[in-house]
Amino acid sequence: MAFLQPLIFAIVTLTVFFLAFKKYRVIYANINLGKDEKIAGDSGTRFKNMMLLAFGQKKMFRNLTPAILHGFIYVAFLFTQIELIEIFIDGFTGIHRFFWYVLPLGGFYTALISFIEILSVLAFVGTIAFLARRNLLKVPRFHMDEMTGWPKLDGNLILFFELILLVGIFSMNTADMALADGKYGFAISGMLYPLIDGLGDTTLHIIERFGWWIHILMVFGFILYLPASKHLHIMLAFPNAYYGPLDGGANKGEIANMPRITEEIKLMMDPSAPMPEEDPNAEPERFGAKDVTDLSWKSLLDAYSCTECGRCSSACPANQTGKLLSPRKIMMDTRDRLEEKGAGLREHGADHDDGKSLFDYISTEELRACTTCNACVEECPVSINPVNIIMELRRYMILEESNSTEEWNLMFNNVETNGAVWKMPASDRTSWINELEAEAEAEDA
Amino acid sequence: MSELMASGQEKEVEVLFWVGCAGSFDDRARRITKAFVKILHHCGVSFAILGQEEVCTGDPARRSGNEFLFQMQAITNIETLNAYGVKRIVTTCPHCFNTIKNEYPALGGTYEVIHHTTFLQGLINDGRLKLKDGGEFKGKKITYHDSCYLGRANGIYEAPRQLLELLDAELVEMKRCKSRGLCCGAGGAQMFKEEEEGKLRVNQERTKDIVESKASFVAAACPFCMTMMTDGIKEVEKQDEVQVMDLAEMVAKAQDLI
Known part of the structure; x- marks a missing residue:
């Protein structure tokens, strides 16, 4: 029978890895549906950025309470991977607690697992607090319009998974301690095991295996669940920070140039300029973005990295004053549309047009409410820039559809004819000088 | 001239x-x-x-x-x-x-x-502009409104605040300030159109912060923020208690230049 567990374990593991590979490959392919975007800066600085923002969670500390609670779960998650390695070794070889029995770690092992147990208790506190914040305290950003249905369930589900995982960890460790009369010396299960010490060895073995399987099955479930969940951020926050803006936001005010328009204008101003080489049969590239495939791949990576925390939307001036715009919804819509678009392309071929676009998800009213104040960009803990997407969609509206407002058209007209945003003649540009002179004369008089 | x-x-x-x-x-x-x-x-x-x-x-x-x-x-x-x-x-x-x-x-x-x-x-650092002691704004409660395109967009938070310090003013921060500063509502070409439908206009929301700060002056550093905040304050009829001034005007005033 000893071969049975490794066999089942190997089959389950391989199946999970195979299914996961398929799911993650879809995400990778979807992100690659985006347009090229050159990423500036050297890899060393990028790596540092990633260590600070993703690994170090620097932005989280703008808001201390959730930063600490999230930190508990995050650090516990990182260290629990050590136990996970043991579980894998056990699964494939049948050697339980490899680090204790095979590697001569001794007291160090006790300290390590005790540390994980303490972190797990803190993670438990964090998880309960998060459930309370979402469901009892009603923190406003978890109750905006876009946070109903699946996004709401998703946020809670992951917290329940976390609780089940913790039950698994403590069941296994406590039963192991009871079976070994406490010789491992773990900190928390050392306090718990006297409660079940009286149970027979068989029962204890069952509890131990129950905890063991719960742990690994939750991990497998998690791997397969992530691609459909906001919790994908635990992976994508890293590349998203790596490819994110580097200057700590010093140039956040820059909106990317459109070189094709520069070419057209230069040609208009100087007809003798060389025509850019173009394939006459190629369909002209769209100005701005109508659909997800017109966005930069970084914007698509942004969409998959979004953890739907809503810090962006609660800082958004438009959202706070009751407008339809919610930067979080922009990111969620982009991801939803990308999933739909990608699935359609894979099923029906690269030329497939499903007759829909990102504008079926995001309305012009939402887009027009943005003040480009960058508060959303500033708040995002995982380096997402919703303004880039808003700007690309606005460009499409104006440049391809002439979808503007009367007032904006008036402003465009003024800029075009007078070089000023208001209907004022250029000759009035210096009228303040006359005023200054008049004031000086009046003073002298 | x-x-x-x-x-x-x-x-x-x-x-x-x-x-x-x-x-x-x-x-x-x-x-x-x-x-x-x-x-x-x-x-x-x-x-x-x-x-x-x-x-x-x-x-x-x-x-x-x-x-x-x-x-x-x-x-x-x-x-x-x-x-x-x-x-x-x-x-x-x-x-x-x-x-x-x-x-x-x-x-x-x-x-x-x-x-x-x-x-x-x-100019002050180079000694070309010497601010008088005990000028117009000495001890006055002044709050500073961060313009999005100075602050978040370009990381300029300190220069305007240091000017206020040099004016001997008592700087009181609004609850949303610096990188968390709330927009006045004018950016992104909003200045040139009506706001989309909502509960409030953005400048009304910002005016709440200003009134709450109990400052008697709001220092601005952007002509569009100036318009938005002046309108917001007028709307709640606080124009006699709170005055919006650009930092250049404050410096000029403190020097008796205006």
């Missing part, structure tokens, strides 16, 4: 003053322009303006999505600036500042661009 009119042809000018549409045409913002120019004169700073050759930087065109119009403006301005060999630009408008500094380089216009709050701080 002849030196004012001298366009950039005179090579010896220290800096080009980019006046901007608001600074040229808006009644309220013209007072900021005049205050700033008085300080420049007072400190003996030689400067030039483009006068009628200056056109809108294109910021509201770009941000509304009209990239074509933006680039037309930008390329026109860059040609003018380059023709005069302009190297250094100061402006009282954070939108002009951001656009020329961050967006013109991609179109062939690279300059040293300075916002007037930073410029004024520089």
Whole structure:
């Protein structure tokens, strides 16, 4: 029978890895549906950025309470991977607690697992607090319009998974301690095991295996669940920070140039300029973005990295004053549309047009409410820039559809004819000088 | 005033003053322009303006999505600036500042661009502007409204605050300030259209912060923030208790220049 567990374990593991590979490959392919975007800066600085923002969670500390609670779960998650390695070794070889029995770690092992147990208790506190914040305290950003249905369930589900995982960890460790009369010396299960010490060895073995399987099955479930969940951020926050803006936001005010328009204008101003080489049969590239495939791949990576925390939307001036715009919804819509678009392309071929676009998800009213104040960009803990997407969609509206407002058209007209945003003649540009002179004369008089 | 009119042809000018549409045409913002120019004169700073050759930087065109119009403006301005060999630009408008500094380089216009709050701080640091002791604003409660395009967009939070400190004012921060500062509602070309439907206008929301701060002055550093906050304060009839002033006006006032 000893071969049975490794066999089942190997089959389950391989199946999970195979299914996961398929799911993650879809995400990778979807992100690659985006347009090229050159990423500036050297890899060393990028790596540092990633260590600070993703690994170090620097932005989280703008808001201390959730930063600490999230930190508990995050650090516990990182260290629990050590136990996970043991579980894998056990699964494939049948050697339980490899680090204790095979590697001569001794007291160090006790300290390590005790540390994980303490972190797990803190993670438990964090998880309960998060459930309370979402469901009892009603923190406003978890109750905006876009946070109903699946996004709401998703946020809670992951917290329940976390609780089940913790039950698994403590069941296994406590039963192991009871079976070994406490010789491992773990900190928390050392306090718990006297409660079940009286149970027979068989029962204890069952509890131990129950905890063991719960742990690994939750991990497998998690791997397969992530691609459909906001919790994908635990992976994508890293590349998203790596490819994110580097200057700590010093140039956040820059909106990317459109070189094709520069070419057209230069040609208009100087007809003798060389025509850019173009394939006459190629369909002209769209100005701005109508659909997800017109966005930069970084914007698509942004969409998959979004953890739907809503810090962006609660800082958004438009959202706070009751407008339809919610930067979080922009990111969620982009991801939803990308999933739909990608699935359609894979099923029906690269030329497939499903007759829909990102504008079926995001309305012009939402887009027009943005003040480009960058508060959303500033708040995002995982380096997402919703303004880039808003700007690309606005460009499409104006440049391809002439979808503007009367007032904006008036402003465009003024800029075009007078070089000023208001209907004022250029000759009035210096009228303040006359005023200054008049004031000086009046003073002298 | 002849030196004012001298366009950039005179090579010896220290800096080009980019006046901007608001600074040229808006009644309220013209007072900021005049205050700033008085300080420049007072400190003996030689400067030039483009006068009628200056056109809108294109910021509201770009941000509304009209990239074509933006680039037309930008390329026109860059040609003018380059023709005069302009190297250094100061402006009282954070939108002009951001656009020329961050967006013109991609179109062939690279300059040293300075916002007037930073410029004024520089004048003080260099000893060219000596603030009087116990001026107009000594001990007055003043709050500072961060312009998005100075603060979050360009990381300028300290220069304006240091000016207030030098004016001996008591700086009281609003609950949303610095990188968390709330927009006035004008950016992204919103200045030129009605807001979308909602419960409040953004400047009404910001006015709540101002009133809550109990400051008797709001220091602004952007002509559009100026309009938005002045309107917001008038709406709640607090104009007798809270006055909105640009930092250039405050410095000029403290020096009895205006």
